[in-house]
Amino acid sequence: MVLDNLGSSLRGSLDKLRGKSRLSEEDVAEIVKEIQRSLIQADVDIALVQELSSSIEERALNEEPPGGTSARDHVLRIVYEELVALVGESTDLPLESQTILLAGLQGSGKTTTAAKMAWWFSKKGLRPAVIQTDTFRPGAYDQAKQMCERAEVDFYGDPDEEDPVEIARKGLEETADADIRIVDTSGRSGLNETLIEELKSIEELVAPDRNLLVLDAAIGQGAKDQAKAFGDAVGIDGVVITKLDGTAKGGGALAAVDQTDSTIAFLGTGEEVADIERFEPNGFISRLLG
Numbered sequence: 001m002v003l004d005n006l007g008s009s010l011r012g013s014l015d016k017l018r019g020k021s022r023l024s025e026e027d028v029a030e031i032v033k034e035i036q037r038s039l040i041q042a043d044v045d046i047a048l049v050q051e052l053s054s055s056i057e058e059r060a061l062n063e064e065p066p067g068g069t070s071a072r073d074h075v076l077r078i079v080y081e082e083l084v085a086l087v088g089e090s091t092d093l094p095l096e097s098q099t100i101l102l103a104g105l106q107g108s109g110k111t112t113t114a115a116k117m118a119w120w121f122s123k124k125g126l127r128p129a130v131i132q133t134d135t136f137r138p139g140a141y142d143q144a145k146q147m148c149e150r151a152e153v154d155f156y157g158d159p160d161e162e163d164p165v166e167i168a169r170k171g172l173e174e175t176a177d178a179d180i181r182i183v184d185t186s187g188r189s190g191l192n193e194t195l196i197e198e199l200k201s202i203e204e205l206v207a208p209d210r211n212l213l214v215l216d217a218a219i220g221q222g223a224k225d226q227a228k229a230f231g232d233a234v235g236i237d238g239v240v241i242t243k244l245d246g247t248a249k250g251g252g253a254l255a256a257v258d259q260t261d262s263t264i265a266f267l268g269t270g271e272e273v274a275d276i277e278r279f280e281p282n283g284f285i286s287r288l289l290g
């Protein structure tokens with residue numbers, strides 16, 4: 001089974017089932033409790049944890065294990081399937097020409113992610129370019145330019161232009177040779193109308209193939225509101241969770257995935273351009289439970 005990196009107490013509860021052919025309500029309750037504890041510690045929204053728990057309990061007690069399956073393997077398979085349903089599959093990202101818009105609050109890691117994603121696409125043999133439209137945060141232009149140099153990818157920005165929509169317009173022209181255009185946008189310290197209106201104007205002009213919402217792994221309860229605001233404004237196709245190299249496990253972002261009915265595209269695992277991973281459910285589940 002793919003869940004080979006379980007937390008030790010969950011593994012202990014599962015191991016108690018060895019040799020048993022039937023699950024009791026107490027067995028299931030103990031396992032569900034362990035999972036709940038891990039997920040809540042990983043900041044997963046309580047309502048999502050409740051939903052997952054009910055599905056696991058219901059299935060573990062009512063589904064007949066396929067012939068020859070032990071109680072342990074039966075519950076493990078259900079737990080795994082329900083966790084995959086919770087975290088979702090990774091966002092579909094065909095390796096072909098496309099424009100991707102990044103949205104998110106200031107400090108979430110958008111600029112860093114733009115350069116990292118460009119690096120990632122370049123390693124897949126495509127020609128990416130980053131268009132930096134963040135005119136709000138001082139230093140955003142220099143930071144993006146330097147990171148794109150390190151990633152050895154094309155970059156467009158204009159430190160003398162104040163209008164982000166104008167930068168986006170010129171940027172699309174200037175990067176016409178690129179296969180992948182990643183448009184970085186400005187954030188604000190909190191949700192506000194200026195941010196949303198600006199983002200909508202850029203999105204309208206750029207008409208991206210995909211909009212990704214960038215969230216800090218440490219995001220907790222705020223994820224749902226942010227996702228709703230960005231989702232209502234431009235529609236969100238995928239989420240990027242940054243700063244997973246820190247202590248936060250990123251479970252809070254699942255509320256954003258749920259809210260926008262989207263999936264997770266990438267994980268950020270450091271400050272350098274190569275510190276990016278494509279999301280895949282197994283690794284993320286192990287991280288949540290570990």
Ligand code: GDP
Binds near residue numbers: 244245
């Ligand atoms: P923006 O305001 O959304 O564009 O955010 P930035 O890209 O400027 O990132 C904010 C800070 O977080 C910067 O100091 C980045 O170096 C840092 N950062 C971004 N992604 C990661 C990550 O995956 N891991 C770590 N440790 N730091 C990150």
